[in-house]
Amino acid sequence: MGVKRVTLADVAKLAGLSTAAASMILTGRPDTRLSAEAHAKVHAAARELGYRPNLAARALRTDKTRTIAVISDHVATTRFASGLIRGGLAAAEKAKHVALLLETGGDPAREADAIEAVLDRQVDGIIFAAMRSREVFVPDVIIPVPVVMLNAASSKFPTAVIQDEYQGGRTAVQLLADSGVKDGIVLLGHNAETEQGLFRSDTVARRIAGIRDEMDSRGLGFDAEISCWEWEPAHGYELVKTLLKSMRPKGIVCLNDRLAFGAYQALAEANLRVAEDVGIVSFDNDELAEYLRPGLTTIALPHEAMGKKAVELLLDAKATREHVLVSMPAIVRGSLRGAS
Amino acid sequence: MGVKRVTLADVAKLAGLSTAAASMILTGRPDTRLSAEAHAKVHAAARELGYRPNLAARALRTDKTRTIAVISDHVATTRFASGLIRGGLAAAEKAKHVALLLETGGDPAREADAIEAVLDRQVDGIIFAAMRSREVFVPDVIIPVPVVMLNAASSKFPTAVIQDEYQGGRTAVQLLADSGVKDGIVLLGHNAETEQGLFRSDTVARRIAGIRDEMDSRGLGFDAEISCWEWEPAHGYELVKTLLKSMRPKGIVCLNDRLAFGAYQALAEANLRVAEDVGIVSFDNDELAEYLRPGLTTIALPHEAMGKKAVELLLDAKATREHVLVSMPAIVRGSLRGAS
């Protein structure tokens, strides 16, 4: 507590120069006419005193804080969320920035408060991250700093980072088909409303579009399409259990890993083996996917890559002002025949 | 971009008073002799102009930023981590603070950098959160602000928030015994070194101490104790599979939910029913626990409560300077007989 900070004035005094000179040297200004000797003296003095600039003072003059804000609707719910954050933090650290993290729960009032709170702290940019992509931020506040949308879109802020669901959808079908499944294919989790973008995010609509286009281009079709609103293991379990009464599928495209988990349980009860009897491919690369036996082949959400990209766009003034699609990698495990 | 901020001077001018008066009124100083009329005029002016104080300027004078830092070794790995963060963010928000989140990967160099980065930004306090409790921070830097350790302990910083593993251990055994299991009890995941605090965190040692004390006090004993280093589903599966060759357990205390998940799989293969044939109780309340069928009864890590507590301690100047134990709630599901 008691130790007073070393100021620029202290450094300047030790170096025998003015604070102006010290400032210019330490901030590394290019066009300066200060001598090499002055540079050396200032740097030596700064090192000797362990000088650290007071960023509040600097911010007051420059309006730059080397701090960004990540305003997210949900932080804790999914691994996806923490992946985004982790990727973002890493990219920020690389750029010598630091990030404020705020959670709003999707509540517009808290969103507005969050925006004010971070603007008060003069952040250099804001990332709005949404876990449910459909939710749109409608902040009336004028935001005088760059904004990047992460896993969300907004007409007001054109720069956005989203995963390439369309390509992911195509890849999923590709993997299933390449594993030898040509018929008896079931789509699990599709929802009519979904494709119209009414309820869930339209990211899911794009995922399904990719799935359908790849099916079509291979001359394949679904023998059944099972809709459901919620995508939890229990739903996957019930729906597949019901399905098995009327048909014997050879392949299942699950719209997320939790549904797939439920499907595994239902198949096991019916003494059907995953991979050998029924190939399964899914989406998200949830933590679950690795634990299942056999391991679940899934199209991963590239969370860290997205977080990283968002920060890079935010900090790069001349970056594109458009949507950036991050590709979704396939994580191949044992739930398809012929895979390891 | 172009809009210049409203300053206190603008407010003062509109109110027809000095900035000093405006400042005193807006910060709500108690001992002021300013008239009620002045108060009204300043508040009206501030509202009319949409005045927001420049926190950088304020910080320069007061050394208070209403910003805290959470420096964590791992952010993305576990739900536990995000729970801590979420709880912390919520508490910070309530206290009108905002939090910087930094991740160090447990690397001392990055830790040191992180500390400098947040001290430069004049944070009001720092929380060091560790996901692997054993890891100790050894920052040589003098930290002139309050520090709270979260899920970790340090001789240098006495204030710490940790979960009450001992009580949790006792509760687990209590639930198992109350469900009617009196013998054939197996401990899964215990590790000799663990209890000496050599490898894993000593939080686990406390957990085991609680388990043993509760067993003893009920006159119970373990028929088998299965050690293993890693606590992933695959290990639980293999170990229980092996165990079943030599005995038929009636109850299993798993040291975490992933082991329990593996145990479920091995029991299912042996046509043993969880709850009816074998009662299972576990720790962590992992996401998995809810998905399993029957649901896994587990002693939860009170992550959000811990994060919340840590922030409260940090911001309360006259708070205790000791360890605070947060109790671990039991989440009762179907894996024990007689439970729902």
Added chain:
DNA sequence: TCTCGATGCTTAATGGATTTAGCACATGCG
């Protein structure tokens, strides 16, 4: 009438850095 104390407010210093304008000196050129 004069002094004293309260009342209501202002002036000016302050925090620590950045940055514009410009000073003092040296050198080059005619």
Added chain:
DNA sequence: CGCATGTGCTAAATCCATTAAGCATCGAGA
């Protein structure tokens, strides 16, 4: 020699709010 130009550096303003110190004014008491 005188003037323009260049070189190396400094003085002082500035960012914006907080806050100690102090200035008028007024009423009351001596």
